[in-house]
Amino acid sequence: MTNSMKEFEDSGCIFVIGSNTTETHPIIAGRIMTAKEKGAKLIVADPRNIHLAEFADIVVHHRLGSDVALLNGMMHVIVKNGWHDDKHIEERTEGFSDLEEVLEDYTPKKVEAITGVGCVDIERMAEMYAGNHPAALLYAMGITQHTTGVDNVKSCCNLAMLCGNVGVRSGGVNPLRGQSNVQGACDMGGLPNVFPGYQPVADQTANEKFSNAWGKALPERAGLTLTDMVKGMGDGRIKALCVFGENPKLSDPDSGHLDHVLKKLDFLLVQDLYMTETAADADVFFAGASVAEEDGTYTNTERRCMRGNKAIDPLGKALPDWDIICRLSSAMGYAMDYSCPEEIFDEMTSLTPSYGGMTYERLGINGLQWPCPGKDHPGTPYLHKDNFSRGKGKFHAVKYLDPDEMPDEDYPFFLTTGRMFSHYHTGTMTRVSPHLHSEQKSGYIEVSPKDAGDMMLNDGENVRVLSRRGQIEVPVKITSRVGEGLLFSPFHFRENPINRLTNPAFDPIAKIPEFKVCAVKLEKIAE
Amino acid sequence: MNMMHEIVKEWLEQEKIDLFIGYKVVDGHPLPCFFTRENIDDVDNLVESKARYPLEKIAAKVYSTHPEMKIGILARDCNQRALNVLYVWNQLDPEKIETVGINCCPSPAREHADCSYLEREPSGPLKTLIGIENNLKPEQAEVYSQEERFKRWSYEFEKCIKCYGCRNICPVCFCKECSLEHSDLIKKGELPVEIPIFHLVRAVHMAGRCIDCGLCEDACPANIPLRLLYREVNQITARLFDYRAGTDSGQSPFSILGENVTLEPMSL
Amino acid sequence: MDYQMVPSICPYCGVGCGVLLEVIDGKLAGTLPLKTHPNNEGKLCIKGWNLHEHVVSDNRLLFPLVKEEGRFREVAWDEAIEISAKRLKAIIEEFGPDSVGVLTSAKMTNEANYLIQKFSRAAIGTNNVDHCARL
Numbered sequence: 001m002t003n004s005m006k007e008f009e010d011s012g013c014i015f016v017i018g019s020n021t022t023e024t025h026p027i028i029a030g031r032i033m034t035a036k037e038k039g040a041k042l043i044v045a046d047p048r049n050i051h052l053a054e055f056a057d058i059v060v061h062h063r064l065g066s067d068v069a070l071l072n073g074m075m076h077v078i079v080k081n082g083w084h085d086d087k088h089i090e091e092r093t094e095g096f097s098d099l100e101e102v103l104e105d106y107t108p109k110k111v112e113a114i115t116g117v118g119c120v121d122i123e124r125m126a127e128m129y130a131g132n133h134p135a136a137l138l139y140a141m142g143i144t145q146h147t148t149g150v151d152n153v154k155s156c157c158n159l160a161m162l163c164g165n166v167g168v169r170s171g172g173v174n175p176l177r178g179q180s181n182v183q184g185a186c187d188m189g190g191l192p193n194v195f196p197g198y199q200p201v202a203d204q205t206a207n208e209k210f211s212n213a214w215g216k217a218l219p220e221r222a223g224l225t226l227t228d229m230v231k232g233m234g235d236g237r238i239k240a241l242c243v244f245g246e247n248p249k250l251s252d253p254d255s256g257h258l259d260h261v262l263k264k265l266d267f268l269l270v271q272d273l274y275m276t277e278t279a280a281d282a283d284v285f286f287a288g289a290s291v292a293e294e295d296g297t298y299t300n301t302e303r304r305c306m307r308g309n310k311a312i313d314p315l316g317k318a319l320p321d322w323d324i325i326c327r328l329s330s331a332m333g334y335a336m337d338y339s340c341p342e343e344i345f346d347e348m349t350s351l352t353p354s355y356g357g358m359t360y361e362r363l364g365i366n367g368l369q370w371p372c373p374g375k376d377h378p379g380t381p382y383l384h385k386d387n388f389s390r391g392k393g394k395f396h397a398v399k400y401l402d403p404d405e406m407p408d409e410d411y412p413f414f415l416t417t418g419r420m421f422s423h424y425h426t427g428t429m430t431r432v433s434p435h436l437h438s439e440q441k442s443g444y445i446e447v448s449p450k451d452a453g454d455m456m457l458n459d460g461e462n463v464r465v466l467s468r469r470g471q472i473e474v475p476v477k478i479t480s481r482v483g484e485g486l487l488f489s490p491f492h493f494r495e496n497p498i499n500r501l502t503n504p505a506f507d508p509i510a511k512i513p514e515f516k517v518c519a520v521k522l523e524k525i526a527e
Numbered sequence: 528m529n530m531m532h533e534i535v536k537e538w539l540e541q542e543k544i545d546l547f548i549g550y551k552v553v554d555g556h557p558l559p560c561f562f563t564r565e566n567i568d569d570v571d572n573l574v575e576s577k578a579r580y581p582l583e584k585i586a587a588k589v590y591s592t593h594p595e596m597k598i599g600i601l602a603r604d605c606n607q608r609a610l611n612v613l614y615v616w617n618q619l620d621p622e623k624i625e626t627v628g629i630n631c632c633p634s635p636a637r638e639h640a641d642c643s644y645l646e647r648e649p650s651g652p653l654k655t656l657i658g659i660e661n662n663l664k665p666e667q668a669e670v671y672s673q674e675e676r677f678k679r680w681s682y683e684f685e686k687c688i689k690c691y692g693c694r695n696i697c698p699v700c701f702c703k704e705c706s707l708e709h710s711d712l713i714k715k716g717e718l719p720v721e722i723p724i725f726h727l728v729r730a731v732h733m734a735g736r737c738i739d740c741g742l743c744e745d746a747c748p749a750n751i752p753l754r755l756l757y758r759e760v761n762q763i764t765a766r767l768f769d770y771r772a773g774t775d776s777g778q779s780p781f782s783i784l785g786e787n788v789t790l791e792p793m794s795l
Numbered sequence: 796m797d798y799q800m801v802p803s804i805c806p807y808c809g810v811g812c813g814v815l816l817e818v819i820d821g822k823l824a825g826t827l828p829l830k831t832h833p834n835n836e837g838k839l840c841i842k843g844w845n846l847h848e849h850v851v852s853d854n855r856l857l858f859p860l861v862k863e864e865g866r867f868r869e870v871a872w873d874e875a876i877e878i879s880a881k882r883l884k885a886i887i888e889e890f891g892p893d894s895v896g897v898l899t900s901a902k903m904t905n906e907a908n909y910l911i912q913k914f915s916r917a918a919i920g921t922n923n924v925d926h927c928a929r930l
């Protein structure tokens with residue numbers, strides 16, 4: 001996030017797109033409600049009629065995957081009416097004229113045809129967002145999990161820059177991270193092309209720096225993303241896979257395919273807390289420690305690096321994650337002999353400028369928000385206060401593209417996936433928790449009352465859902481959360497593995513698969 | 528070392544208590560902490576704390592596994608009231624509890640919860656318009672017509688994210704099987720929660736029990752005026768049965784350091 | 796009788812709420828919100844309130860396993876590590892370091908993530924390291 005969570009309470013307008021905030025980030029949802037009660041305007045754009053929508057000033061349900069069109073439509077209206085922030089654009093951005101040219105085309109009428117959102121609503125959204133400064137834009141996986149994910153993000157940034165909402169308190173562009181340490185995993189270089197702190201592996205200076213620090217010549221060519229690794233497993237280029245604390249078998253699109261390629265591996269190593277679907281295929285299983293059993297830091301969605309403290313010794317023979325990795329690395333001939341996580345942290349901060357000023361002692365309980373480059377730097381609640389990291393903020397002229405797969409005669413329904421409030425990710429951690437499990441014990445698929453009526457489906461009845469990639473059976477939940485022609489299903493439940501159906505087509509740059517859109521058909525199961 | 532430290536040390540040394548539950552500051556954050564004879568010098572770090580946690584609930588947890596322990600507790604007025612309820616319901620044995628009372632509220636003579644911790648920032652304009660201002664007194668809430676009240680409360684309940692935090696933090700919620708989790712009573716697995724059942728079930732269960740500490744409201748991510756809701760319910764109990772949960776007529780005056788609770792628990 | 800309240804971070808969503816882990820006699824007994832934490836100011840969602848349950852669950856697998864002829868066998872750590880190192884080394888020798896892929900975790904600590912990518916780049920010698928957070 002460019003900004004901090006607490007700041008939202010003082011926003012003039014909050015625009016939530018592609019985030020079911022009350023269920024997936026409930027504490028942020030609380031802040032949004034407080035902001036609203038204090039007088040902020042709230043705009044919610046989501047294909048489903050989510051809980052947060054009940055509190056919004058304007059709610060629109062745009063067609064799945066039509067985010068770029070919707071955002072361009074808003075910007076069209078803003079520019080037409082001269083509501084944009086000329087001064088900000090002039091002083092701090094570049095590329096505006098290219099964007100302007102593209103926007104020309106996105107008249108409310110055209111956008112209505114693509115998104116299903118009425119012209120009047122598009123105009124109202126534009127006016128509300130532009131007219132209530134500072135406006136914070138919040139998004140989650142509903143923006144990123146598309147073949148056009150990067151375009152979607154760029155459009156969000158365009159909108160924020162257009163109205164001078166970047167580099168201001170209570171504004172900004174704020175992706176809500178889905179997992180506790182996504183931010184940290186990326187910051188730490190858990191990516192194929194960068195070292196910690198986003199220093200490119202291909203950059204000679206960076207590569208030399210890390211090669212020297214680690215006492216080994218490091219590869220300069222960027223590696224494979226997960227999506228490409230899956231391909232590599234299929235064609236035999238990848239022979240071994242080490243999976244630390246993840247369960248891709250349930251979380252990946254077209255999981256039937258993944259199932260198949262995992263079996264082709266010569267060696268699969270899995271480290272986890274439980275016997276997950278992925279772990280069941282492993283050759284070796286490492287028993288890792290949970291959050292309560294080890295010291296370490298986590299970086300949350302607002303870039304705040306915080307300490308988690310060990311409360312109990314690892315249960316059974318489980319070992320702290322860092323310890324396991326040290327042992328494995330040493331056994332492979334590359335010695336790692338750290339005595340505690342703090343030592344690792346100190347090595348990391350010495351190589352990562354944005355974390356450079358952090359120490360365990362300084363973090364305390366509250367943590368620090370990066371960038372925090374020096375020992376007396378107080379951390380950074382919001383980014384780009386005076387300048388953009390790459391100099392001027394760049395507008396990207398983005399055109400709308402359809403999702404990879406659209407409903408047709410054979411597969412007439414849109415299917416989208418996501419989370420529900422008491423579960424998390426592939427359910428490994430939440431389904432073993434009695435209180436969370438008792439809220440929702442099985443998977444389900446949301447069907448609109450109209451569609452359920454047409455197909456004579458009853459609530460709770462098992463139905464077959466088919467896509468071009470596979471089929472599953474799942475109980476029906478009849479609800480007006482979804483409109484006609486739209487289905488939703490959470491992906492936490494292994495008995496109803498919805499990712500058998502999802503489309504592995506991915507964004508060409510971010511390589512994020514299109515979990516949020518695919519085409520399916522429903523079949524009543526004969527009694 | 529202040530008077531509070533002296534008393535706690537004395538009690539520990541004389542084996543009047545086996546442990547003392549209070550607060551200690553860690554990295555700038557006051558956290559609940561146990562002080563023991565073995566580590567008596569640590570008592571110098573005992574503080575009153577600006578943040579309140581349900582210390583008596585922690586004591587009840589200790590009691591359930593170590594019934595022989597004699598426990599000292601740092602007790603504000605709300606803790607005292609909660610303790611009295613826990614005695615009534617046999618969750619704690621008054622014989623085993625000693626309290627060091629602290630005067631945390633600014634006014635010398637006060638009703639339940641007329642407490643400095645509970646006054647919140649005034650609500651925003653929208654909340655005043657369509658919801659319920661958290662600082663209202665029950666009488667003030669009565670000015671709304673029936674219909675309007677229902678609308679306003681519905682708006683508040685609608686915000687609930689079903690964290691169950693109000694129940695989890697409540698010092699006097701200790702039922703093994705909680706009605707809020709009965710799927711026959713309240714539908715599971717959905718947000719918003721069933722309105723108004725979820726909140727009414729809890730409110731009804733708080734009748735004659737809620738001691739108006741406000742911890743539930745503090746813990747509510749949706750800022751629902753829960754304390755007001757339970758106060759309304761409790762007013763009915765007070766009117767009908769002349770019963771006020773957790774209050775004892777003979778409670779010691781609110782000195783900086785009170786005496787231990789010596790009262791007979793009231794029966795229902 | 797030993798009682799500790801250990802401040803920590805909720806491991807679920809990216810908000811990173813401050814929690815207190817309640818430890819009684821060395822056992823994890825409960826979770827409370829950290830009332831003075833800047834992120835959540837004493838509030839948690841249903842997942843945070845119950846986070847101790849996933850730790851103490853009977854479903855935890857608490858020892859390393861090695862698969863032999865399709866069946867898992869419980870082994871000591873040294874054996875599990877040694878087998879893994881041997882297999883990985885053999886594959887690297889035959890097919891090169893880029894035949895190995897590593898997935899880090901968006902749930903593990905920064906320290907673990909740092910080490911995992913260091914392990915991939917320095918010990919294995921590949922940049923084939925990614926995380927599952929796109930998912």
Ligand code: SF4
Nearest residue numbers: 697737738740741743
């Ligand atoms: S005010 Fe809330 S937390 Fe306190 S006793 Fe009443 S219901 Fe329980």
Ligand code: SF4
Nearest residue numbers: 687688690691693747
């Ligand atoms: S604390 Fe608030 S949000 Fe949580 S369950 Fe209770 S009323 Fe609902």
Ligand code: SF4
Nearest residue numbers: 805807808812840843
């Ligand atoms: S308590 Fe809930 S909102 Fe807070 S970090 Fe955990 S999952 Fe996220």
